[in-house]
Amino acid sequence: MRTPVHSTLAALAVLGTSGAAEAATEGMPQLNVHDFPPQIVWLVITFVVLYLVMSKAAIPAISDTLEKRQAKIQGDLDAAEKASEETRALVAAYEKRLADARDEARRLQRERVEADNAAATARLVEVGQRLGAKIDEAEKRIAGQRAKVLEGIEDMAHDVAAEVYAKLAGQPADKAALGTKIALAKGGR
Numbered sequence: 001m002r003t004p005v006h007s008t009l010a011a012l013a014v015l016g017t018s019g020a021a022e023a024a025t026e027g028m029p030q031l032n033v034h035d036f037p038p039q040i041v042w043l044v045i046t047f048v049v050l051y052l053v054m055s056k057a058a059i060p061a062i063s064d065t066l067e068k069r070q071a072k073i074q075g076d077l078d079a080a081e082k083a084s085e086e087t088r089a090l091v092a093a094y095e096k097r098l099a100d101a102r103d104e105a106r107r108l109q110r111e112r113v114e115a116d117n118a119a120a121t122a123r124l125v126e127v128g129q130r131l132g133a134k135i136d137e138a139e140k141r142i143a144g145q146r147a148k149v150l151e152g153i154e155d156m157a158h159d160v161a162a163e164v165y166a167k168l169a170g171q172p173a174d175k176a177a178l179g180t181k182i183a184l185a186k187g188g189r
Contacts, residue, residue, distance in 0.1 A: 157182055 029035060158175070161182060165173035 154182070154186070 158179060161178055162173045
């Protein structure tokens with residue numbers, strides 16, 4: 001089976017050989033005006049054959065290739081858009097998880113601060129109670145020591161008063177009478 005391409009090539013070969021034979025015998029074929037009408041006929045025939053070959057074989061193949069290429073490009077664009085949407089969704093999910101994690105961290109930090117404050121307050125209350133107990137104990141000891149000192153002062157006052165009386169009166173003092181007078185003086189204050 002002969003394709004239109006083979007037919008066209010055969011016609012061109014015949015045209016080329018006949019023109020070459022004539023050119024050899026007559027001179028320059030470009031200047032031979034008697035050959036123009038057959039050359040124009042062959043030009044039209046060749047153009048029609050080439051047009052038919054191109055419209056039936058080459059143009060559909062090129063058109064098919066362009067359509068496939070356009071479909072591939074469109075498929076790639078669709079895939080890229082889908083990947084972009086998925087990426088946006090993943091970024092949004094990541095940002096939401098990050099915000100949730102930050103909120104959770106703040107909440108945990110608040111709870112920890114509140115727990116630490118409560119523990120510190122409890123410790124302060126406990127220390128305050130212990131200090132209050134120690135202060136009460138120290139005040140009791142001080143009061144006991146004050147009482148002892150006052151007793152000692154009272155005994156010293158008895159001894160001093162007895163010695164003063166003995167030096168002034170020239171005789172020893174009656175300790176019972178002297179104790180009564182010191183008690184009266186102490187009570188008067």
